[in-house]
Amino acid sequence: MCGIVGVVGSKNATDILMQGLEKLEYRGYDSAGIFVNGQKTAAKLVKSVGRIADLRAKLGIDVSGTSGIGHTRWATHGKPTEDNAHPHTSSSGRFVLVHNGVIENFVELKNEFLMNDSFKGQTDTEIAVHLIAKFAEEENLTTLEAFKKALKLIQGSYAFALMDREDADLIYVAKNKSPLLIGLGDGYNMVCSDAMAMIRETSEFMEIHDKELVVLTKDKVEVMDYEGQIISRDSYTAELDLSDIGKGTYPFYMLKEIDEQPAVMRKLIATYTNEDGTMKVDQDIIKGIQEADRIYIIAAGTSYHAGFGAKMMLEALTDTPVELGLASEWGYDMPLLSKKPFFIFLSQSGETADSRQVLVKVNELGLPSLTVTNVPGSTLSREATYTMLIGAGPEIAVASTKAYTGQIATLAFLAKAVGEAEGQAKAKDFDLVKELSLVAQSIESTLSEKDEIAAIVSELLPTTRSAFYIGRKQDYYVAMEASLKLKEISYIQCEGFAAGELKHGTISLIEKGTPVLALISNNEEVAAHTRGNVMETVARGASAITIVEEGVAREDDTIVINQVHPYLSAISMVIPTQLIAYYASMQRGLDVDKPRNLAKAVTVE
Numbered sequence: 001m002c003g004i005v006g007v008v009g010s011k012n013a014t015d016i017l018m019q020g021l022e023k024l025e026y027r028g029y030d031s032a033g034i035f036v037n038g039q040k041t042a043a044k045l046v047k048s049v050g051r052i053a054d055l056r057a058k059l060g061i062d063v064s065g066t067s068g069i070g071h072t073r074w075a076t077h078g079k080p081t082e083d084n085a086h087p088h089t090s091s092s093g094r095f096v097l098v099h100n101g102v103i104e105n106f107v108e109l110k111n112e113f114l115m116n117d118s119f120k121g122q123t124d125t126e127i128a129v130h131l132i133a134k135f136a137e138e139e140n141l142t143t144l145e146a147f148k149k150a151l152k153l154i155q156g157s158y159a160f161a162l163m164d165r166e167d168a169d170l171i172y173v174a175k176n177k178s179p180l181l182i183g184l185g186d187g188y189n190m191v192c193s194d195a196m197a198m199i200r201e202t203s204e205f206m207e208i209h210d211k212e213l214v215v216l217t218k219d220k221v222e223v224m225d226y227e228g229q230i231i232s233r234d235s236y237t238a239e240l241d242l243s244d245i246g247k248g249t250y251p252f253y254m255l256k257e258i259d260e261q262p263a264v265m266r267k268l269i270a271t272y273t274n275e276d277g278t279m280k281v282d283q284d285i286i287k288g289i290q291e292a293d294r295i296y297i298i299a300a301g302t303s304y305h306a307g308f309g310a311k312m313m314l315e316a317l318t319d320t321p322v323e324l325g326l327a328s329e330w331g332y333d334m335p336l337l338s339k340k341p342f343f344i345f346l347s348q349s350g351e352t353a354d355s356r357q358v359l360v361k362v363n364e365l366g367l368p369s370l371t372v373t374n375v376p377g378s379t380l381s382r383e384a385t386y387t388m389l390i391g392a393g394p395e396i397a398v399a400s401t402k403a404y405t406g407q408i409a410t411l412a413f414l415a416k417a418v419g420e421a422e423g424q425a426k427a428k429d430f431d432l433v434k435e436l437s438l439v440a441q442s443i444e445s446t447l448s449e450k451d452e453i454a455a456i457v458s459e460l461l462p463t464t465r466s467a468f469y470i471g472r473k474q475d476y477y478v479a480m481e482a483s484l485k486l487k488e489i490s491y492i493q494c495e496g497f498a499a500g501e502l503k504h505g506t507i508s509l510i511e512k513g514t515p516v517l518a519l520i521s522n523n524e525e526v527a528a529h530t531r532g533n534v535m536e537t538v539a540r541g542a543s544a545i546t547i548v549e550e551g552v553a554r555e556d557d558t559i560v561i562n563q564v565h566p567y568l569s570a571i572s573m574v575i576p577t578q579l580i581a582y583y584a585s586m587q588r589g590l591d592v593d594k595p596r597n598l599a600k601a602v603t604v605e
């Protein structure tokens with residue numbers, strides 16, 4: 001949440017900041033701003049409410065220089081106004097700060113140190129920059145000393161980039177819990193919330209760890225702790241491809257990412273299988289799970305639903321019970337654990353603060369953990385014992401699609417590898433390469449029906465305000481994900497419900513025309529019951545849409561999809577629901593990729 005970018009030593013500071021902010025916009029998009037400075041140019045601060053395009057429209061040619069910092073905001077403290085937009089300045093205007101995170105003790109800091117200051121907005125960040133200024137200006141400290149002193153007092157999560165108007169050649173950076181990365185260039189250096197936003201400029205990066213401070217000049221990067229002790233840190237080259245982050249001829253990233261899913265499935269086959277068809281999964285991870293008496297999957301949002309989608313398969317193939325935990329709950333309410341737990345963190349971004357707080361506790365308990373993520377080098381990946389990468393390529397649309405299907409498929413390789421190591425007949429008999437190839441084909445077949453799905457949406461969900469997805473077993477889990485996707489981007493109030501549970505209360509919400517979307521995969525007993533539940537809603541006026549797997553399909557079903565192995569049906573059944581959400585949003589004229597109030601990487605708790 002919130003994106004930060006900074007550069008020092010480049011003639012094109014404004015251009016680099018604006019390009020970076022455009023790439024970071026998925027992290028928050030309610031307001032934005034840049035501060036640009038240079039030895040030969042006057043310092044300029046420009047802020048705007050709205051998107052990066054609105055900020056760009058406000059830039060004059062005089063906004064140029066060799067260094068600067070920029071920010072795109074997802075509001076936490078204070079409304080999205082220009083005064084609350086970053087960068088924030090001290091009273092004299094000398095110090096300029098951008099921040100991602102939440103300062104938990106900002107009220108206490110204000111009361112203790114800044115009672116006589118007046119503030120332009122309501123943000124916690126403004127307190128931080130006033131505090132730094134106070135220490136520098138009243139106690140005659142250098143900027144570095146003042147920053148260090150403030151950092152020792154500030155509690156909470158932060159990625160900070162600070163500039164002193166009197167020294168255009170320096171950027172001061174610090175982080176705790178929020179993501180931040182250094183980019184190394186030839187004659188310039190950068191700082192940014194993620195690597196993708198810097199890859200036009202560099203592929204050489206350096207990590208910053210929590211509670212570290214970095215001083216950046218055009219040709220030097222100095223990492224230190226808050227006492228000023230220098231820390232040596234190697235850089236690394238990231239294999240990122242700039243072409244991955246374009247949307248080509250697609251109107252929205254989400255549609256591109258939906259379309260990429262067959263390729264993601266095939267890439268995963270190549271990544272996690274040896275030439276002889278055996279599984280290519282780290283033996284230590286397999287051993288870790290073999291030794292466990294329970295697998296705990298911790299995640300949020302769509303990743304949480306992916307965990308459910310993989311639960312049945314993991315339990316069947318590893319013969320180990322699987323328990324799911326909502327990251328935001330488990331951070332403060334962890335249940336009694338089994339004797340030998342193994343934790344799996346599912347996270348597209350690898351940066352979700354809710355998940356990370358659980359991982360911190362898991363690490364304190366000395367328990368083994370695996371992060372399944374799409375972002376190599378992300379915080380959850382670095383801090384867990386093991387990592388398995390989804391390799392789905394950058395997911396830019398806020399609504400997660402290919403990461404969900406990629407997570408379930410990645411867990412399938414893990415489940416089979418563990419099952420085979422255990423000598424489980426079920427695991428040996430499960431031909432994952434063949435079955436996942438069939439899933440890829442099923443996805444392709446559904447994707448070829450886009451026009452029909454778009455037509456169904458315009459006919460059945462044109463102005464609807466509320467809807468239900470229902471299903472049983474695996475289909476119930478898909479219903480949860482399908483309803484999140486519809487809510488998230490079309491703003492239709494939608495609930496994912498266990499089909500049999502509706503009649504225990506919620507059926508009273510069904511009115512004439514309420515859309516009920518039923519997911520029915522190929523399990524005859526369950527299919528018959530779900531159909532019965534659909535009829536109960538139709539009898540009360542609902543408009544039913546059935547999404548059914550071949551094998552249990554009937555002529556009057558709305559969407560029929562290719563049948564796949566039951567372990568993998570949560571992948572293929574979700575595809576029509578992704579398209580339904582996409583078209584519902586698009587047909588309402590909404591910004592599909594950037595739904596209101598949201599951000600892609602949720603880096604606050």
Ligand code: M6R
Nearest residue numbers: 301302303347348349352399400
């Ligand atoms: O990056 P993560 O997978 O950890 O993110 C978790 C959720 O914030 C995320 O899945 C969210 O629910 C999606 N935007 C939904 O489409």
